[in-house]
Amino acid sequence: MLNLVWSPVCFFDARRHRPPDWGTALAAPALCAGLQSVSVSIFSDKTRPMVDSVLARLDLPLTGLPSPHVFVAISALTYPAFFGLLTLAVLALDVLGKDAGQPTRLTEFTALSFYTQVPYCLLMILIAWVWVPDPIRLPAGLSTAELLTQVRDYQATLLSEPLLSTGRLLSYYSLVWLAAVLSIALKVVTGLSTRATVVMAIVLFTVCAAGPFLGAGVRLLL
Numbered sequence: 001m002l003n004l005v006w007s008p009v010c011f012f013d014a015r016r017h018r019p020p021d022w023g024t025a026l027a028a029p030a031l032c033a034g035l036q037s038v039s040v041s042i043f044s045d046k047t048r049p050m051v052d053s054v055l056a057r058l059d060l061p062l063t064g065l066p067s068p069h070v071f072v073a074i075s076a077l078t079y080p081a082f083f084g085l086l087t088l089a090v091l092a093l094d095v096l097g098k099d100a101g102q103p104t105r106l107t108e109f110t111a112l113s114f115y116t117q118v119p120y121c122l123l124m125i126l127i128a129w130v131w132v133p134d135p136i137r138l139p140a141g142l143s144t145a146e147l148l149t150q151v152r153d154y155q156a157t158l159l160s161e162p163l164l165s166t167g168r169l170l171s172y173y174s175l176v177w178l179a180a181v182l183s184i185a186l187k188v189v190t191g192l193s194t195r196a197t198v199v200m201a202i203v204l205f206t207v208c209a210a211g212p213f214l215g216a217g218v219r220l221l222l
Helices: 008-016 022-057 068-076 078-096 103-130 144-159 162-190 194-209 211-221
Strands: none
Touching: 008 103, 008 162, 022 068, 022 078, 022 103, 068 078, 078 103, 078 162, 078 194, 103 162, 144 162, 162 194
């Protein structure tokens, strides 16, 4: 599996001549989902008390929010949904390109490419573990509009903290890596030129960048 990091061309080329190993392939997005569940659970445990205090000030029922366990479970669906989106994108690019006629192999390679996201998921667990949010301080006597403004300002302050900013930056680097590996997989299977591979990488990164929005959509729908 280390060849996926050091030499993805050799990694995919070697597997191209073997029967698909679906256990190893599908374990990648599943592993990412599990690791993300851990980091989301840690973040939720640290921020939920502040959310509850704000809702209490607004006289809103705390039962209106999903439980932390439900929220973690919903967040874990992001990576399987992301895998489905990228699989469709890779297959569509194959059809638009050289149409190698190997959808099964491309689906396997798309799943295997998610191993590139494991380091990022582990780092997010570390960030969640060491991150300590500043307590929210809300003055008494605020109107609902003023209270919501204070909450938005507090949220913006949290997101601009060094640890969380680093996490966002790492997410973009990991998506660039994922898009590059997926384009290499397409090149190995379809025999694309170097120029076409670069174009595919750019298109795939655009799709990858939609991943966080997909995750937010999944949480809203469920």
